[in-house]
Amino acid sequence: MANLGYAQAAVSTAFRAVAYVFLEVIPHSAAKYVLSVLYVAYLVLYSLQPPPALEPTTKEEHSNGEAKVPFPTEDTTKELVETKTESEDSKPLPSIPTPAEESSSLTALLLSLPTPSRPLRLANLFINTLLAAAALEFITYPYFDDAAGVVYTRVGAVYPDAAKIVVRYPGLVGFNQTNATVQLAWRQVPKSGAVESDVWKDGPSALLSEELDWVNTVKLSSLWPSTTYEYTLRDANKTQLPYPSSPIRFRTFPDPYLNSGVNFRFLASSCIVPNFPYTPLQGRTIKGFDLLADYLWPKNTPGKFTMPPPSTSTPTPAETESADESAAGTSALDQPEPTAAPVFSVNAQTVEPVASKAPTEFMIFMGDFIYADVPIYYGDDKEAYRRLYRRNYQSPSFRKVYERLPFIHTYDDHEIINNYAGHSNDSSPPFANANDAFALYNAQGNYDSSQQGEHYYDFRHGDVAFFVMDTRRHRSIIEETDEPSRTMLGEQQLTALYDWLGRVNNTATFKFIVSSVPFTGLWTYEGEYETWNGFQYEKASLLNALHTVPNVILLSGDRHEFAAIEFPSANPARTVYEISTSPLSMFYIPLIRTLKKQSEDVINRTKEVVNVLEDGTTETVIVTEEVPQEKVLKYIADGNYKWSSIEVDTRDRQNPVANIDIIIDGKNAYSLTIRGEPVKLSPSMALGAYVPQSFKGVLGKIGLNPSSWF
Template identity: 50%
Template sequence: MAVLAYASAVISTLFRLLAYIFLRVIPARLGPKALPALYVLHLSSLALLPADESAPPRPATHKNGNGISSKDEINETKPLPAIPAQRSHIDTVKTLLLSIPSPIKALTAANILINTILLLLVVDLVLEPYLDDAKDVIFTRVGAVYPDSARIVIRYPHENSTDGALVIVLWRQITLYGDPVWTSGPTVNLTQENDWVSTAVLDSLWPSTDYEYALGDAEGNKLPYPPNPIHFHTFPDPRLSTGSHFRFLATSCVTTNFPYKPFNGRRIKGFDLLADYLWPSRTVTQAGVNSVSDALNETDSSANSRSALDKFLPDNLAPPAEFLMFLGDFIYADVPFYFGDNAEHYRRLYRRNYQSESFRKVYENLPIFHAYDDHEIINNYMGAGNDSKLPFASADDAFKLYNANSNYNPAEPGQHYYHFRFSDTAFFVLDTRRYRSDVTEQDDAASRTMLGDKQLAALYEWLGKVNNTATFKFIVSSVPFTSLWQHDAQVDSWAAYPSEKLSLLNALHSVPNVIIISGDRHEFAAIKFNGEGQGHTILEVSTSPLSMFYIPFFRTLKSTSDGTVNTIKEAKTVVGGEEVTSLVEDELPQEEVVKYIAEGNYKWSSFEVDTRDPEHPVVKLEVVIDGFPAYSLEIIGRPVELKVSSALGSVVPNGFLNILDKIGLNPISWF
């Protein structure tokens, strides 16, 4: 039976180790099945043990000729030393740590209690997303922002209404000269069928201007939420050739309460850290201002109000963030447990995130634009252009309601890929899931597609348009573009689509100042793509997770690719006192790692774009891990002679142009 005792200890120790990994390292889908089985197996092994199985062996006794045992003789002549109390404590600790069966019932009970508590914590992590449906969550946020309009998401449940409820967006421009009157904007009809969510478009705005909005009922009376107006800043007109200086952030992969802590079911620590990073009181204090409200000269504004705050900040501080690019895995529909293919299951997970006060601190103060990845659907999803493939319909329903409908207008109706601009910087956001070929069904790698024909054509068309109309071009891919990540990334990233990737890469090398942004891997890496000949270098910045697991002691990123290219670069030398430029050929890896940081549960990248000097455009990258700056890189761009319109009509909002047209004036004809 000693074997059974050791087996019981091994089973219990394994249970505890796996429980810790599941709760604090990675919430793998195997956990909800394996951990209860190990728990039951441990209890069963204890039940099979005799009551005195773990008692220490008794000293052997031998009778002598007088009938007195040798033990008694020893006790009479030389008493046995007492066992030190310290040794007893050590044995107790070992018994509890290693879950060793003990004849002492209290220790056995304590071991069972420890394992039971661990199992309950596992059950809490698994079931809380199902039990906490967040049906009463109320929220609003800003999505896509244009020079003359903005998209606004609203969720305001009215459970007592069967026909829905009308909510009006009340808005006004923020000024330093009194409070302007609220203007009634668009009206949305919130219905239970759409989970009480809708998106409104607020238009007739001016470029580069601060606004705020509130919500009202059908009569125009302010609703209790939001308690304070929500602020946003319209984008500058991209047709002005004045350069830009702005900042945005990028990250992906988020779930509530991981690494797990008891009684923290709604917390998303990554968003807490991000809020502290974006709006720290110490930053304003360093600028010589006591508080954000002082900086805003007692206006009803926030740190996100640009024109009022910027003048108080010294030049060496980064400008306020304009938006957050969230690159996918906003929910984990299948981790740690998949509750099934139905719309309510997916909607519940979105509601829980918006219910989080951690996330609320960010989305009420910063516009967010979304891409989606596999965990909004199911792990490693490959749609192959077939929207009837399960569980796409249920997943897409929730993604559109909560995230996609507030993105920019898609390049094609009904799609999730889109592009937009901020001044002279252009962005194209890819859909890398809906149209990718199923690698398990298509053996010929040369014929596989990641984007599908229409999306690929739209991307090439966009590249042609922004080549000479934008200084920096950002391509947003939910999965890494590089092929340096190994193991499952060889199937789930662009590495599995080599022909399409190579074709696209050749096109990108012909366009200056291309930066690829990606996520998904739960690690950070900056990757450089070297071009053949005099092709432009491309940089990829891959950052994740915002608030999820990373795996210690397990690295899968190669430092360089096996393939090489022959590059030709300009080299300047001084000959006879004169600077001479010559061309130098060099063989370099096609892909190589610039920086790799695997550690950290909470990661994001900040991109500060500065094109005010057209001869020296630059992007300053700052990577933040677990709340602290971990890496920075200055990306020097090439000058681009932009072809833009300087007509006065380009800076006048469409609403004002319509007014002029109604009174018989056509300003466009003036130029």
């Protein structure tokens, strides 16, 4: 029986260790099977254990069970009297467990060691059952809370003269009806102190249907560049709907043809799973978004920027005046943020503070917005995928960010299935149903692709250009394709990327390229086939092209770690940088490091060195040096909650700057300044640059919309 007890202890300890890893470290899908087997084995062993033995009695008993009382003698009587006297003189203190006994009990509780104590055995059973219940809640939560009734709206792609608005509003139809209509009402938000005279205007209508899960995306057009707007929702009878309780605000992007320079921030990260690391009964919480909201809009604490409280009333369409902007619900677009931490300057090799209050205007989510296969694969059908998207939009953590900040997306493997490679075969399951959900909830709110139905796209914010890749749909299956023939992007997307590089080379200052997976080949575990490292020919060709374009910065995610990488070229001014940041709210692996410091391959780079001669004159010498083809600037693996806050400032044409703050667990962990190369941009072709602002207003009053001209 002793061996049985130790077998039970071993199984119990293994169960607890696996449960801890599954709930707090990494929610690997295989854990559900291991936990089930271990818990059942523990229960079987527990039931086979004999009950704790009763303590033996020290009293002699009759055959009928009554204690035998010896006949009193003179000696025993004297002994009883003496014992009674001693007990009356000094009463003994109650017994207290010794440290050894306490340690023994604690060890038995922690390691489930065999113990004769019935309370300890029951406590062990209770602990293991709680852990099993926690794992079960974490796994099955989306089934019991499918978020079918979630109502939300958000801003997606923003243009100089338009914005895409995503709406989900079930519950507006009667019995047996399968569609409904929601109309946008919008207006321009006046600047502080101005008087608003425009009524709410009728915007586009979104047709919602049960077939499309009551979700639709519309485009609000005829807007002015660099202007703040707000919108609310009405039903088909133009009656104000209860949601949103306050109008949703956004700011249009600046006119890209004015060439006046910009100063703004945007965010980038990837990978979220609600309630991980696990906390009981918090299935809707996404802590990374809670931290992000606190970062963007700090609470009213001393030493931090404070903002006015949001508006609690929703203006009706009949209202003709807006509340002052400083008293209304204030978005991230209208508010400065805390001063950034000191930064490390790449080119100058100095440490300097950067005081920045540029507004955060949007977030690029770089994939793994849902985990269709973690902790379990929920099935290859539309509802299984849609449920996970609804669950995220239902989260109060996410809601307080997406209602105030535009989001644009790309996807990675976990929106489909782990390590997915599409090989340009859309008919191969599970792509079709996974793509349906991604398109419905996220992609339709993105910028339009140059090819209908594709998920790669480009856009601009002033003189800053972006290209967002699709690294999954057209990726070759490595096991089935020879290295020279492999492609990450597919011929059509690669052509679009090269075309974009040619267009923005001299028309944009900074160029950001978004890849859901890292471009660098320095990551080891799975990096050989999951990152660009498995596509060496295409990567080398693309990198050569990037080195001919000034001020290229790659953004990536996927690895659940942070790394800043540089890719030097023969021209020191044409270094390409990669900022890889994830997860926003997911696991990381403690103690294990998977990134090499630099590549073994080197390149020859020339640079000018100024020498001072003995006579005081100087001479310039061209020196050739070998440098790694890829090199780590900074690597931080730890942290469940990571994102990049990137500030771009191109107002000084000769000194464009990108300031990058890496926020981990809500705190600034690393800062990097990338000083760009001056770019002589093409002359402005915007009609708006030559039309007085007052004249634009006159044209608008007579029904003309000059904003559509540029």
